[in-house]
Amino acid sequence: MHRFSPAMDALIEALRCLPGVGPKSAQRMALHLLERNREGAATLSRSLADAVERVGRCQQCRNLAEAVLCGICADTRRDASLLCIVETPGDILAIEQAGGYRGRYFVLMGHLSPIDGIGPEEIGLPLLEALARDGEVQEVILATNPTVEGEATAYYITRMLEPLIPRMSRIAHGVPLGGELEYVDGSTLAHAFSGRQPVPGS
Numbered sequence: 001m002h003r004f005s006p007a008m009d010a011l012i013e014a015l016r017c018l019p020g021v022g023p024k025s026a027q028r029m030a031l032h033l034l035e036r037n038r039e040g041a042a043t044l045s046r047s048l049a050d051a052v053e054r055v056g057r058c059q060q061c062r063n064l065a066e067a068v069l070c071g072i073c074a075d076t077r078r079d080a081s082l083l084c085i086v087e088t089p090g091d092i093l094a095i096e097q098a099g100g101y102r103g104r105y106f107v108l109m110g111h112l113s114p115i116d117g118i119g120p121e122e123i124g125l126p127l128l129e130a131l132a133r134d135g136e137v138q139e140v141i142l143a144t145n146p147t148v149e150g151e152a153t154a155y156y157i158t159r160m161l162e163p164l165i166p167r168m169s170r171i172a173h174g175v176p177l178g179g180e181l182e183y184v185d186g187s188t189l190a191h192a193f194s195g196r197q198p199v200p201g202s
Contacts, residue, residue, distance in 0.1 A: 008030060008034070011030045011033075011034075012026045012027050012030045013026070015029050015030060054066050058070035058073055058107075060073045060131070061073050061104060061105050061106050061107055062106065062107040062108070062109060062124050062127070063089050063092060063105060063107045064089045072092070072104060072105060073104060077102075078102055078103060078104050079102050079103045079104070080103075080104060080136050080137070081103070081136060081137060081138040081139065082101075082102070082103025082104065082137075082138070082139050082141070083103060083104055083105070083106055083131070083137045083139070083140050083141070084101065084103055084104070084105050084106070084140075084141040084143050085105070085106045085108065085128070085140060085141065085142050085143060085144065085157060086105060086106070086107055086108065086143045086144070087107075087108050087109070087110060087111055087144050087145055087150065087153075088107065088108075088109065088110075089107055091107075091143060092105050092107065095143070103139075103141070106124070106128055106131065107124075108123040108124060108144070108153065109123060109124065110122065110123050111123065111144060111145070111147075111149040111150055111152075111153040112149060112152055112153045112156055113149055120156070123153070125156075125157070125160065128157070128160075128161075129160060129161070129164070132161050132164040132165055133164060137165060138165070138166050138167060139165065139166070139167040139168070139169065140157075140161055140165050140167070140168050140169070141169050141170075141171060142154040142157060142158065142168070142169065142170045142171065143171045144157075146173040146191065154170060172195055173188070173191050173192070173195065174188060174189075174191050174192025174195055175188065175189065175192045
């Protein structure tokens, strides 16, 4: 079987660390960068090295940040009494782009998964509990993913924070706005029925 040079093989193998990138995709990326866009490859290399060096975690919410506090935690205009718990920094981006939420966040960087050795310590729950004990947070919104692991994580956090937080809520899951029932999958539809809300005035 034909092999590339050691440096090329190392690049292909390195690209496979990206989500959804298999051997063929990694090979195509490497060939594209070295055949057609060496300047882009050099920029990518510098930017990646710079980000790895400079980007850490916010000491308050665990979001990705270059300073002690991320931009959201450092923003005094945000409502510190409202805390939304998410699994990843990408979830924050989605909520911020949707607009309407002006509270703060706590990023788990994953979910509970005992089979993978991911317990409360690994997702920062001691820090979350300490944050809740400060007394500033009055409502926690659980926005973990609607997966088995996400639901189990939300349940664990609910039990942990119930004695400390006056109000706990879980984001709604179900039929998307503008969606047609015949195209909605069965588990989503079942979730929508179990989480149905009363009609105002009824």
